[in-house]
Amino acid sequence: MQEIKPTNCHYCGYCCAFLATVEDGRVVDLRPDPTRYPYDERILAGCRRWRMNLAALDGADRINHPLRRVGERGANQWERVSWDEALDDIAARLRDLAAEHGPETLASAIGGPHASFWPLHRFMNLFGSPNNMGIGQICWNPRIWMDALTFGWTVEADITPGLTECLFIWGTNPAQSDNSAFWRAIIQFSKTEASLVVIDPRRTQVAALADIWLPVRPGTDCTLALAFIHVIVEEGLVDRAFVDEWCHGFEELAEHVRPYTPARAAEECGVSEDDIVRAARLFGSAQAAALVSGRGIDQVGVNVAPTHRAICCLRAITGNVDKQGACVLAEASDFVPEVDMEMTDALAAEHRARCLNTQRTPLQCYEGYGKARELTEKLGRRLPERYLTSAAPDLVLHAMETGEPYPVRALIVNATNPLITYADTHRVFKAFMGLDLIVVLDYYMTPTASIADYVLPIAGAIERPIFQVHGGVANNGYGGPAAVAPYYERRTDYEVFRELGIRLGQADAWPQETLEDAFAAQLAPTGMDWEDYCRIGLYYQPPAYGKHLIPGPDGKPQGFATTTGKVELASEFLPLVGGTRLPEPGGHLSLCSPELVERIQAEGGAHLRMITGSRKQPYNASMYFNNPEFRAKSPVPVVEMSEATARRLGLHPGDTVEVATDQGSARFELATARMRDDLVNVDYGWWHPEWEPGAPEFGGMWESNVNCLTTCELAEPMIGTWSYNDIDCVIKRVDEPISWQKERQSN
Ligand SMILES: Nc1nc2c(c(=O)[nH]1)N[C@H]1C(S)=C(S)[C@@H](COP(=O)(O)OP(=O)(O)OC[C@H]3O[C@@H](n4cnc5c(=O)[nH]c(N)nc54)[C@H](O)[C@@H]3O)O[C@H]1N2
Numbered sequence: 092m093q094e095i096k097p098t099n100c101h102y103c104g105y106c107c108a109f110l111a112t113v114e115d116g117r118v119v120d121l122r123p124d125p126t127r128y129p130y131d132e133r134i135l136a137g138c139r140r141w142r143m144n145l146a147a148l149d150g151a152d153r154i155n156h157p158l159r160r161v162g163e164r165g166a167n168q169w170e171r172v173s174w175d176e177a178l179d180d181i182a183a184r185l186r187d188l189a190a191e192h193g194p195e196t197l198a199s200a201i202g203g204p205h206a207s208f209w210p211l212h213r214f215m216n217l218f219g220s221p222n223n224m225g226i227g228q229i230c231w232n233p234r235i236w237m238d239a240l241t242f243g244w245t246v247e248a249d250i251t252p253g254l255t256e257c258l259f260i261w262g263t264n265p266a267q268s269d270n271s272a273f274w275r276a277i278i279q280f281s282k283t284e285a286s287l288v289v290i291d292p293r294r295t296q297v298a299a300l301a302d303i304w305l306p307v308r309p310g311t312d313c314t315l316a317l318a319f320i321h322v323i324v325e326e327g328l329v330d331r332a333f334v335d336e337w338c339h340g341f342e343e344l345a346e347h348v349r350p351y352t353p354a355r356a357a358e359e360c361g362v363s364e365d366d367i368v369r370a371a372r373l374f375g376s377a378q379a380a381a382l383v384s385g386r387g388i389d390q391v392g393v394n395v396a397p398t399h400r401a402i403c404c405l406r407a408i409t410g411n412v413d414k415q416g417a418c419v420l421a422e423a424s425d426f427v428p429e430v431d432m433e434m435t436d437a438l439a440a441e442h443r444a445r446c447l448n449t450q451r452t453p454l455q456c457y458e459g460y461g462k463a464r465e466l467t468e469k470l471g472r473r474l475p476e477r478y479l480t481s482a483a484p485d486l487v488l489h490a491m492e493t494g495e496p497y498p499v500r501a502l503i504v505n506a507t508n509p510l511i512t513y514a515d516t517h518r519v520f521k522a523f524m525g526l527d528l529i530v531v532l533d534y535y536m537t538p539t540a541s542i543a544d545y546v547l548p549i550a551g552a553i554e555r556p557i558f559q560v561h562g563g564v565a566n567n568g569y570g571g572p573a574a575v576a577p578y579y580e581r582r583t584d585y586e587v588f589r590e591l592g593i594r595l596g597q598a599d600a601w602p603q604e605t606l607e608d609a610f611a612a613q614l615a616p617t618g619m620d621w622e623d624y625c626r627i628g629l630y631y632q633p634p635a636y637g638k639h640l641i642p643g644p645d646g647k648p649q650g651f652a653t654t655t656g657k658v659e660l661a662s663e664f665l666p667l668v669g670g671t672r673l674p675e676p677g678g679h680l681s682l683c684s685p686e687l688v689e690r691i692q693a694e695g696g697a698h699l700r701m702i703t704g705s706r707k708q709p710y711n712a713s714m715y716f717n718n719p720e721f722r723a724k725s726p727v728p729v730v731e732m733s734e735a736t737a738r739r740l741g742l743h744p745g746d747t748v749e750v751a752t753d754q755g756s757a758r759f760e761l762a763t764a765r766m767r768d769d770l771v772n773v774d775y776g777w778w779h780p781e782w783e784p785g786a787p788e789f790g791g792m793w794e795s796n797v798n799c800l801t802t803c804e805l806a807e808p809m810i811g812t813w814s815y816n817d818i819d820c821v822i823k824r825v826d827e828p829i830s831w832q833k834e835r836q837s838n
Pocket residue numbers: 201202203204205206226229230386505506507508509512513514532533534535537549550551584703704705711712713714775776797798801815
């Protein structure tokens with residue numbers, strides 16, 4: 092018998108609505124569902140991923156049963172075990188390790204938002220470990236922190252046709268990274284009278300639509316933002332009413348930006364002085380100006396906090412805060428927020444204090460979060476806690492390597508592939524290889540899974556319900572039910588952490604047996620029940636503007652949840668956590684010793700600046716390389732540079748090149764692209780899922796893995812952000828083609 096069931100794709104965060112035709116518990120057909128949110132024909136037409144769902148559900152390379160390592164770590168020899176055997180043994184080993192070293196000996200690793208983070212976080216909180224590492228410091232957190240500390244809460248761009256007169260797209264390329272509603276909105280926007288300014292060293296698709304493209308030198312964005320502020324102040328474009336009433340420290344800021352003239356910024360940022368002035372005027376004179384930023388300015392090490400702070404100031408002095416068409420102060424959620432789902436309040440003070448970040452990154456740690464919470468709670472809100480306290484990989488790896496300040500001996504890896512996506516692959520590999528216990532939850536035998544003790548088979552889209560929320564800082568959630576029960580022995584990660592938790596004395600914290608019940612409980616406070624939600628696919632409350640004007644208990648406007656109750660141009664908070672009152676640009680990372688540079692130059696190579704990981708469809712980080720169609724269309728990892736730079740270096744498109752730093756090297760094919768000169772843009776994520784996953788090749792991860800070149804050493808002092816952009820490298824031609832080029836030839 093056939094049934095039609097609603098469900099959702101989850102190959103990107105947009106979670107499009109689908110209808111599955113189900114026969115005997117198996118999905119036999121999948122098509123878009125125009126009756127539920129989100130549905131958009133143009134998005135589906137432009138999406139190359141959604142048709143993967145059906146094949147992936149029962150793909151030959153999926154992990155379907157719990158696997159236990161039998162050979163040496165990394166030898167890729169496994170035995171199939173039952174869930175009970177696996178979970179009993181993992182729980183017993185974790186209990187023993189915690190008894191010997193304390194619960195903080197267990198660390199966890201997360202990656203991009205592929206699944207809800209809170210089940211893992213809840214498990215870790217109740218286990219008593221404060222150390223979850225991952226991507227927080229370089230993805231999302233810096234912006235969230237600086238917005239929250241400047242405005243009292245996070246802000247989201249509010250692009251409103253007819254109202255938004257100017258839009259800045261800063262270090263983000265939604266054409267490749269999002270490719271859904273947001274990218275469509277920008278295309279529409281670019282067709283209107285309103286002005287679009289793009290700040291990106293590469294001439295991306297969105298830059299090609301812009302009225303002004305500023306091909307900024309990587310890592311100099313703070314200086315650029317300060318120059319915009321300079322022009323706006325000098326030319327009297329400041330929103331005086333908003334600044335006088337609602338901003339703290341304007342005179343200090345005005346004084347601070349005086350030296351940041353457009354001429355100086357033109358020189359430092361490598362863009363035209365005239366364009367800087369024009370862009371500043373557009374932002375400063377618009378009735379409403381919006382701004383969206385991305386990883387281009389999130390992953391710039393020491394410059395991350397000052398850049399975001401300068402952007403906050405730019406928004407504020409032009410009155411573009413908490414205003415329609417500019418940006419909204421994000422809504423607190425009616426449903427149970429992330430911070431309560433993860434149960435971080437259950438993490439005892441003694442365990443918080445043992446977090447490896449304590450005293451090292453004074454904002455990105457439990458103490459820093461606690462100080463910020465005192466502010467956000469003034470208006471009844473709390474940010475997600477585990478994510479914003481995520482442990483710095485540098486410190487976690489150090490504890491694995493040296494046992495200092497205490498030994499980290501066990502690791503749970505959930506929805507991430509650190510051997511490809513974390514900085515400094517050689518170091519990560521060595522540190523993980525020395526551990527006592529590694530448990531990986533994944534769909535596939537990734538390089539990281541191949542060095543685990545246990546690989547646990549996880550249920551993915553279609554097999555699990557989805558309630559996609561924005562890290563708990565917005566009042567909407569979307570998705571829908573699973574169409575089928577998980578195939579084979581796969582389980583949702585919720586069930587895995589629950590079962591493990593129950594074995595470790597956490598039964599009270601896991602009252603709901605299934606993820607669906609847990610989502611239903613999360614949704615309950617909204618008054619919407621799970622069935623209604625599944626029918627519509629959306630819980631949504633429209634944003635409110637002018638929240639700072641809402642009367643507080645004393646009848647006066649409630650203002651902003653900061654130390655001063657105003658937008659803090661000069662921060663009263665940041666000096667408490669090792670920061671500065673005003674944004675000050677920092678230096679640039681060098682990973683190439685003079686000896687390396689000299690040697691490569693002697694061999695005919697060159698020393699250049701580098702950015703890494705610029706998003707490209709159809710892949711996502713280390714994912715989807717197992718899709719033969721994708722591989723046929725995008726068969727080779729590339730390094731891009733401008734035509735002029737290639738000519739100067741005597742390189743040609745199609746050449747094989749080796750890129751290196753003191754950390755290591757990797758090989759790519761050279762391509763030319765429109766971007767600023769003397770810079771390379773290096774692909775990330777590449778490996779061969781079809782090769783042997785274990786030793787010695789580990790799925791080919793040593794060949795074209797840009798993270799063999801990067802480092803996660805702490806750079807930014809408050810948060811600990813490291814750099815994936817704004818690094819230096821050396822590059823030279825090599826004669827031997829890389830495996831990808833050989834494959835392309837043989838196909
Ligand atoms: N050099 C460089 N490095 C970078 C970046 C860069 O730009 N340059 N970007 C960084 C950024 S912003 C990020 S977010 C990270 C991304 O890094 P990762 O998140 O590590 O990258 P992915 O390849 O997306 O890894 C996801 C893994 O999780 C599995 N998976 C997917 N969904 C689920 C699920 O629901 N449950 C479970 N258990 N597993 C699942 C997939 O099969 C895959 O193996 O990379 C970072 N690293």
